[in-house]
Amino acid sequence: xxxxxxxxxxxxxxxxxxxxxxxxxxxxxxxxxxxxxxxxxxxxxxxxxxxxxxxxxxxxxxxxx
Numbered sequence: 739x740x741x742x743x744x745x746x747x748x749x750x751x752x753x754x755x756x757x758x759x760x761x762x763x764x765x766x767x768x769x770x771x772x773x774x775x776x777x778x779x780x781x782x783x784x785x786x787x788x789x790x791x792x793x794x795x796x797x798x799x800x801x802x803x
Contacts, residue, residue, distance in 0.1 A: 741801045743794070744770060745783070752803060759784040760798070 739750045741760065746767055748760040753776070760769060761784045772785045787795055 739802060741798050746770060746772040748785070750798070753784070761788065763803060 740747050740763075741750050742748075747763055748767070749757055751761055753759050755774055759776075759800070762781060765781055767773065768781075768783050769776060771782050771783070772789060774786065776782050776784055787798060790798070
């Protein structure tokens with residue numbers, strides 16, 4: 739599933755541990771605030787939803803409903 743966050747289209751998934759994350763769709767999104775490198779491959783970056791503000795989390799969840 740895809741969501742809009744800060745004007746960018748990101749992929750919503752649950753990671754290996756079941757945490758909700760927003761995964762990059764293109765390498766230019768690596769510079770977004772909150773983006774974290776999570777793997778060995780150069781484009782494995784995501785934003786952990788639980789690290790976002792309550793308002794940002796609600797905005798994302800509304801898109802998932």
